[in-house]
Amino acid sequence: MSATEPSPAGLRPRAILIGPMAAGKTSVGRALARLWHVPFVDLDHEIEARHGPIPEIFAAHGESGFREREADALAQLLGRHGGVLSLGGGAPLTPRSAASLAGHHVVLIEIDEHAAASRLRGGAGRPLLAGEDPVLRWRTITAARMPAYRALAVHTVDGASSTPDALARSIAAALDDPRQIPQEDA
Ligand SMILES: Nc1ncnc2c1ncn2[C@@H]1O[C@H](COP(=O)(O)OP(=O)(O)O)[C@@H](O)[C@H]1O
Numbered sequence: 001m002s003a004t005e006p007s008p009a010g011l012r013p014r015a016i017l018i019g020p021m022a023a024g025k026t027s028v029g030r031a032l033a034r035l036w037h038v039p040f041v042d043l044d045h046e047i048e049a050r051h052g053p054i055p056e057i058f059a060a061h062g063e064s065g066f067r068e069r070e071a072d073a074l075a076q077l078l079g080r081h082g083g084v085l086s087l088g089g090g091a092p093l094t095p096r097s098a099a100s101l102a103g104h105h106v107v108l109i110e111i112d113e114h115a116a117a118s119r120l121r122g123g124a125g126r127p128l129l130a131g132e133d134p135v136l137r138w139r140t141i142t143a144a145r146m147p148a149y150r151a152l153a154v155h156t157v158d159g160a161s162s163t164p165d166a167l168a169r170s171i172a173a174a175l176d177d178p179r180q181i182p183q184e185d186a
């Protein structure tokens with residue numbers, strides 16, 4: 001599904017995945033949607049479908065231009081996408097996005113620096129990690145963001161502990177268990 005295609009208004013995502021760069025938000029989100037047989041949307045893919053490659057958006061409009069486009073796309077998806085939604089690492093930090101995420105089934109995927117380093121591919125494709133020492137950049141950015149991630153999450157998993165499919169099963173079990181996650185209709 002894409003927000004550029006017609007879709008019914010009034011839907012809410014069944015799960016929204018947040019966390020540091022390379023935690024596995026995109027991979028686990030896709031696995032969770034497959035498990036639940038619901039549509040999957042990755043916010044970065046949605047932005048790229050609308051505006052082109054993320055590095056080019058950063059180059060042309062700066063990080064602030066990217067954040068505006070990111071927050072606009074998220075605002076539209078929150079009311080229209082009823083499946084799984086994976087965000088980019090910085091999306092929950094934009095104040096208007098953070099406010100709109102409150103009350104949703106937000107799941108934090110954590111990851112340690114060692115595991116992240118093995119997945120970052122030298123920072124390729126992620127403008128905030130471009131330049132020298134992408135792992136140091138990842139560490140600094142992640143440390144600054146963790147309190148905001150934790151404040152939003154209703155459930156947290158360790159993204160380095162198992163495969164995307166196994167993490168998806170664990171998230172599904174938690175979100176489907178009313179004892180663990182406050183249910184809107186309970
Ligand atoms: N649970 C996992 N185990 C091993 N590798 C993973 C796992 N989750 C993601 N990856 C790999 O890590 C990289 C980053 O994953 P991605 O889903 O793009 O993360 P994010 O969307 O959080 O930046 C990809 O190469 C992906 O294949």
Ligand SMILES: O=C(O)C1=C[C@@H](OP(=O)(O)O)[C@@H](O)[C@H](O)C1
Nearest residue numbers: 020021022044088089090126127
């Ligand atoms: O953390 C960030 O600020 C960003 C994370 C990226 O997504 P992933 O977390 O999926 O890599 C992408 O949105 C962009 O490069 C900015």
Ligand SMILES: [Mg+2]
Nearest residue numbers: 025026087088
């Ligand atoms: Mg991603």
